[in-house]
Amino acid sequence: MRNFSLVTALLISCATAAIASPAPTKVQLPCESRHQRLSPTGAQAVVLCKDHSIHLVNLPDGSERLLYPADRRISELSFSQDGKWLAAGFHDGTVEVISSDGTGAARQWKADSNRIDNLYFFADGKKLFVSAMNHPGTIWELAGTPTLLATLPDQFGGVASVAVSPDGKWLVAGGGDTVVRWYDTATWQKTREYDGFLLDSFALAFTPDGKYLLAGGADSRITIFDVASGKQMRQLPPQMGSSVGDIDFLSDKSQVMTNYFDNAGEKPPHRLIWDLTTGQSTPVQIDFRPTCGSVVDGKLWLCNSDGKMLTITQQQ
């Protein structure tokens, strides 16, 4: 994702028909907030307050702590996949990693001279991908004092999206120059690149079995690649006028939840669930305006805030 504001914009959506869901969780927020981000485990939510301060709220009890006051210029936030760590990127190129339970000292370092746009924890939480505006992606070893493992050169434009294969062997980055590059994580050498896209890829996701890579972006469609050969297999039908912003696999591994945002920014985003075996899609229909969303344990969680109350619903 390019920056926090874009991410939050992608998450605001509104649909029409309600579907049944378990009883929603409601928590009082520490401030007026329009944007939140759920942790991958659903145990916490990062809350961006109207005054630009950032708080971490525990779910479902609502206890909270201030992460950053209003004068810190945060550009990106990302949880580790187990929810135990939180990485924050700043406008001045600084990165900070903290434990999400508040224990231990924060590790902070100057990772770049430009604004941090993209943070991605590897599955083991021990390495962090960092990219800054217009600059190549970098890999940082987090044990002890963070150290630079590798810089992944590109042509220009930085990184718009990144994913690591389930077996950890591949890191794939969607460049601002529209090229999708494959790196061998044993050597950090680029071993493949796909330059068939004319527009950026905003979302990359490997299938849980690691056999396929899904890429989606400004061309409004999802493209499926075979990981073994690197070749393009097929494309799902486009959603004209929209860009793919997020791709997440649901508990049925053949289904992916895809978030689309309107290129003109005039219509609310919408979500589709694609069945990869049939190539058919089903719209996610809800009767409220989500302010955040995440796939937790294979299920779609959506939340909305009305003033200082956050309501989280688990979708069927």
Place this chain on the structure above:
Amino acid sequence: MSFTRRELLERCAAFGAITLATSIPLSSLAYAWDEAEKKVPTPACELGPFYKRQAPSTSTLRAPGDAGMPLALSGTIYDVRGAVVPDAKLEIWQTDNLGHYDIEGYRYRTVLEPGTKAGYAIETVMPGHYPQRVCQHVHYLVTAPGHKPLITQMYFATDPVFDGNPDKNYTRDPLITSRELVRPVMIKGEAKQITAVVNFDLVMETL
């Protein structure tokens, strides 16, 4: 062919066109002159989500009948020594006057190769505002052998967002990284055929 100040000074001296009545070495004087001509690299901005490769080469982005105020946009590409960059490739893209990028096609997108004089000039329209961005802007990507790619955006001092005071208010758009990117706008032409005229020079860093 073009020369830097230093090269010109040294050539003049070589041909006796100037004499030096001081003990300062010619090379020092040339460097001092160069120092005065050095240019500050153009501040970078983000590429934005809707960059599109393989745009056509055209200097006329505005088609007959297009809505919006005509805009004549021009400039020259320099390096930090003040010399023109003769082999640059310049990509420019923007929204239409309603704030819409052409994603399916290439309206208001161009790739130019300015050549030895490194100058460019395009005819387009004033871009519109759109919901995710505060200010009107034009995107630039400049590449040249031996130089760092330059990715930036140009803004208009007349943008209503600035309330007539871009010095004070340019930070209203959080993506504007420098006041220098907000350019003055000249209005030319008769009442019914006015054109906005903007000059935007670009300065590249060497590798």
